Amino acid sequence: MIAMAMAAFTFSSCEDVPAPFAQPEDPGTGGGGSTVVVDPKGSGTEADPYNVAAAIEVAKALPQIADAKSTDETNSKDVVAEGYVSSINEIDTEGNYGNATYFISDDKEGKSNKLEIYRGYGLGGQRFNETGATIIKEGDQVVVSGKLVNFRGTLEFTQGSKIISINGQGGGGGETSDLEGAGTLENPYTAKDAIIIAGKLGANDSGSPAYVKGKVVTVSIDTSYGNATYKISADGTETDQFQIFRGLYFGGRNFTSTDQLKKGDDVVVYGNIINFMGNTPEMAQGSEIYSINNQTDSGEQPTTGPIGSQEEPISVTEALVLIDALADNATTDQEAYVKGTIKEIQTTAENIAKYKNIDYIITDGDSEIKVFRGKNLNNTDFTAEGQINVGDEVIVLGKLQKYVNNSGEVIPEIAQGNYLVSLTQGQGGGEEPISGEYGTLEEPLTVPEALEIAYQLPEISKASDANESNSMANAVVMGIIASIKNIDTGQYGNAEYYISDQLNSNYMLLVYRGYSLNGDHFKSQDEIKEGDEVVIQGTIVNFKGTLEFTSGSKILSLNGQTGTGGGNEPGGGEETSGSVTVVAADLGLGNQEKPSKLTLSDGTTLSFDGGGNNNAPAYYNSGSALRMYPKNSMVIDAGNKKIASLEFICDESNGNLYNASGDITVNDTKMTIDGTSLKFTGPNASTATVKNVSTGTGAPSQLRMKTIIITYVQ
Secondary structure (H helix, E strand, O other): OHHHHHHOOOOOOOOOOOOOOOOOOOOOOOOOOOOOOOOOOOOOOOOOOEOHHHHHHHHHOOOEEOOHHHOOOOOEEEEEEEEEEEEEEEEOOOOOOOOEEEEEEOOOOOOOOEEEEEEEOOEOOOOOOOOOOOOOOOOOEEEEEEEEEEEOOEEEEOOOOEEEEEOOEEOOOOOOOOOOOOOOOOOOEOHHHHHHHHHOOOOOOEEEEEEEEEEEEEEEEEOOOOEEEEEEEOOOOOOOOEEEEEEEEEOOOOOOOOOOOOOOOEEEEEEEEEEEOOOEEEEOOOOEEEEEOOEEOOOOOOOOOOEOOOOOOEEHHHHHHHHHOOOOOOEEEEEEEEEEEEEEEOOOHHHHHHHOOEEEEEEOOOOEEEEEEEEOHHHOOOOOOOOOOOOOEEEEEEEEEEEEOOOOOEEEEEOOOOEEEEEEOOOOOOOOOOOOOOOOOOOOEEHHHHHHHHOOOOEEOOHHHOOOOOEEEEEEEEEEEEEEEEEOOOOOOOEEEEEEOOOOOOOEEEEEEEOOEOOOOOOOOOOOOOOOEEEEEEEEEEEOOEEEEOOOOEEEEEOOOOOOOOOOOOOEOEEEOOEEEEEHHHOOOOOOOOOOEEEEOOOOEEEEEOOOOOOOOEEEOOOOEEEEOOOOEEEEEOOOOOEEEEEEEEOEEOOEEOEHHHOEEEOOOEEEEEOOEEEEEEEEEOEEEEEEOOOOOOHHHOEEEEEEEEEEOO
16 A cells, blocks of 8 residues: 555655654755745656655655664655755764765755755765765765655655765766676676776775676686686676686585686676785685576575675674574575674684684674684784784674584584674674763753664663663663653562653653662652652663663652743843843753743843754753754844844853854844854844754754843944
């Protein structure tokens, strides 16, 4: 039914679904200035891509998902869309992931519809951290292929999209494209393509696995080792020939006969392109043949790519399940990305220096697997002891093997030819680590802030699996108790309950078997109740899709910072001749209180609006400031007076200046930034609308006003 509905889609408008957190930019708005309205068009194919307006309409029709890993044909749609890069959040050119998060729009100035491309790859799927990758910039016209989703109200291309062309140029990057293929099974690279790609890599660097086609020029098969070294070209001549070094047969199996591949055969090969020693373009050891003379391996499942991915690797336990299904001494057809923590290093320093590889054991807490003769990052050599250590968290790419030794003992292994794709010393890898402390007693996270971070965590299936890469350790969160499931005053003395930023909110965080004040056991059923304000410290995890404080958290404060005040009662602000100074700490607001309207001592009113952001303007004791988040606004109404200027003295703490990076507008005024001061001159009107138009997240996007100085026209 979903497919039929999508097929009949006519781009009729539909209501925006509120996002649980600040969306960097609303689809259909330009983030300031006049908005350009663009009609939807396109069919979503490479030949006729959607424009951004059409892609947004398609995404709006999809049901919301809360987990990017849960996409299927009912809640996502594979499409091609085109637009101009209007803003870039980040491009990972030096880390392990090589992706980018950016926005595209239907017009070059970014005044029309905007669509987020979340952690997408570059031209032809190339990672941005690969040598020679084309780096996008604002204003570039791009055609993007990937999955559209409605991720908790955010309309986006989900992780893993790729750019088909930049400014009309496709292929391998640069101003022009010399590549004939795309490296896919449907459109493999040619031998010449592979040479070009290798030439853009650093010495001994390798690209992502790819398919390459060609006609065999020369071949040497070694049946003792089961591999073959051969060269291919477009026409079987020595022109533009590309070497396949020690490649394997169908499905990654060993060659057993010298007549299994011969000169003149047309082949499609799958493996890693490498620039060996900086002067030899070749396919690295361990590649496998997909087809010979258009014939695939009969009786075997053709290889279509690796198991898992660097962004979503499999666990050691999952790897053992795959190995258990193998015959003795057999390997998987496909390589697998396996994530684990190093438990033991078995190779001596002398042998590391001699053989340039390392045997080591990795674990996920429950299971172990041996990494046999593993190589370092980018398939380079290990050269000395200490390049990896016990406790390091790694992602290894290689084939899985059910090795049986002479004693009949089964040893699960990642077979020789493997290498590291991610190494995080002493703390973890896989998902991008979320670093830093998560709130303090003086400045706790709000529930929406905690949820926004927690949604990035990978799921775990056991509480004991929690570690630094998949949890928020020592998180401190303030919230209101929304509902209580259970309070055990007996043997366990713990409680299960939900906290939220406000009563009757849809965004709640579970506190699972947490303890009372200071970690004490609960002794009474009335120690906590719905409506209580609590600050909780503990470890937050994504437990099978449920975001929760795992067992063992404790309450740091209970109704310890509540208060009253604000509202419409006059009295806030200190009047001087022709101006009024508003000190946020003197307004009588309670911690985390969200005022709707304040009346100052001279009759001027301040009215607040969330603007669709779940984080509405609020006062916090920490920093003694009124906070405005992206999309929030404040209307200052001076009645029969006219406002000459406004000045906000902003909070500066923990190394952050909370002035929203200057992304604040007030009518048509001129802004001056001087240290902690934001000054706006020239409203010359009885009302002034203050807007936070930041498109960022976190500290740089927040305006925290400790003092507001309103000066009137004399």
